[in-house]
Amino acid sequence: MSDKDGHPKGDATRVVSAGRRPEWTQGIVNAPVWRASTILYGSVAELRAAGGRDTHHRLFYGRRGTPTQWSLADALTDLEPGAEATFLYPSGVAAIAAALLSVLSPGDELLLPDSAYDPTRSMGTGLLKRMGIATRFYDPLIGAGIADLIGDKTRAILMESPGSLTFEVQDIPAIVAAAKARGIVTLLDNTWATPLFFPAIERGIDLSILACTKYIVGHSDVMLGSVTAAPGHFAKLRDTSFQLGQIASPDDCWLGSRGLRTLAIRLAQHQSSALKIAHWLKEQPEVAAVFHPALPDCPGHELFLRDFKGSTGLFSFTLKDATEDARSALIDGLEHFGIGYSWGGFESLALPVDPARYRTATKRRDPGLLVRLQIGIEDPDDLIADLDAGLERFRTALA
Numbered sequence: 001m002s003d004k005d006g007h008p009k010g011d012a013t014r015v016v017s018a019g020r021r022p023e024w025t026q027g028i029v030n031a032p033v034w035r036a037s038t039i040l041y042g043s044v045a046e047l048r049a050a051g052g053r054d055t056h057h058r059l060f061y062g063r064r065g066t067p068t069q070w071s072l073a074d075a076l077t078d079l080e081p082g083a084e085a086t087f088l089y090p091s092g093v094a095a096i097a098a099a100l101l102s103v104l105s106p107g108d109e110l111l112l113p114d115s116a117y118d119p120t121r122s123m124g125t126g127l128l129k130r131m132g133i134a135t136r137f138y139d140p141l142i143g144a145g146i147a148d149l150i151g152d153k154t155r156a157i158l159m160e161s162p163g164s165l166t167f168e169v170q171d172i173p174a175i176v177a178a179a180k181a182r183g184i185v186t187l188l189d190n191t192w193a194t195p196l197f198f199p200a201i202e203r204g205i206d207l208s209i210l211a212c213t214k215y216i217v218g219h220s221d222v223m224l225g226s227v228t229a230a231p232g233h234f235a236k237l238r239d240t241s242f243q244l245g246q247i248a249s250p251d252d253c254w255l256g257s258r259g260l261r262t263l264a265i266r267l268a269q270h271q272s273s274a275l276k277i278a279h280w281l282k283e284q285p286e287v288a289a290v291f292h293p294a295l296p297d298c299p300g301h302e303l304f305l306r307d308f309k310g311s312t313g314l315f316s317f318t319l320k321d322a323t324e325d326a327r328s329a330l331i332d333g334l335e336h337f338g339i340g341y342s343w344g345g346f347e348s349l350a351l352p353v354d355p356a357r358y359r360t361a362t363k364r365r366d367p368g369l370l371v372r373l374q375i376g377i378e379d380p381d382d383l384i385a386d387l388d389a390g391l392e393r394f395r396t397a398l399a
Contacts, residue, residue: 019075092211095225115163169300214344
């Protein structure tokens with residue numbers, strides 16, 4: 001995305017200006033909320049003509065979208081250099097499902113990292129299995145070795161980097177190269193990094209998936225997902241999504257567009273605070289390991305340094321000699337950390353997680369009890385003081 005003189009725009013400028021076409025905003029700073037089901041036509045001939053043309057960015061029927069949805073989709077496409085277009089969904093899981101169903105058919109095989117988000121795993125072992133699609137789980141650190149897993153029925157490889165809960169960073173270029181050599185479609189859940197810190201389409205990914213619920217919205221009040229497609233992949237994605245009846249609410253898309261405008265400055269704060277807290281935790285005697293991709297002992301750290309432009313606010317750590325009661329004592333008394341699912345909002349969260357039960361192809365390097373932190377945009381010193389008091393409760397519970 002460049003300015004009128006052809007100069008590349010910075011990230012903060014891109015997120016402010018993307019998707020704001022004059023025909024959609026009509027002089028208003030933000031595209032208004034266009035709610036619609038029925039679209040009226042002036043004649044039968046006009047109605048029939050509309051049904052015979054491409055309805056992308058054209059009013060046709062409410063389920064095909066309005067300028068409110070198109071504005072956000074267009075903005076997300078602009079954030080992915082080289083992308084063709086974006087489709088929006090009512091949740092991140094809906095986006096994952098549509099992306100997979102657009103490239104897989106009965107008899108096909110999907111390769112899925114063992115560190116994947118649990119609903120993605122459940123899709124592989126549930127919905128896809130019922131459809132006659134096989135899922136094989138692989139070591140997220142396999143890199144170029146993925147070539148040895150590609151079989152005659154393999155049609156797609158999904159990546160999630162870093163992985164949920166344990167944050168392994170995958171060698172995406174190596175996996176993409178192996179996939180392209182065999183004509184295999186690649187998908188990436190890029191929610192953690194967003195296109196600002198990992199431009200997925202530019203790096204060869206075919207379908208880049210975001211749970212926009214997280215950093216794009218940024219305010220913990222909207223469920224929203226997106227899939228951005230590389231050239232040649234959007235038509236099938238769009239047709240599959242239309243056939244599934246997928247549509248994101250214009251009100252939710254408006255909130256997504258509002259959140260997007262502050263993405264760059266929010267990510268900068270998430271990154272700064274999370275790094276400060278991760279380094280502090282690493283020095284605490286009660287902490288066995290910190291899994292943050294920007295720290296040297298996180299699996300795949302060297303790949304993170306090579307491929308990513310920055311880090312965000314989600315990471316995890318394990319506790320030494322922990323019991324369930326002691327871990328709960330740490331979390332239950334936190335003042336500035338809520339206890340709840342999701343992440344990417346302005347507020348901090350702490351969650352007890354037990355990834356071993358989600359693993360089938362690999363074993364965790366560190367079997368200790370794990371806490372996942374979402375670092376919000378509060379003062380990091382306040383968050384550190386809160387965690388320090390939590391570690392004191394942890395010690396007391398173990399005594």
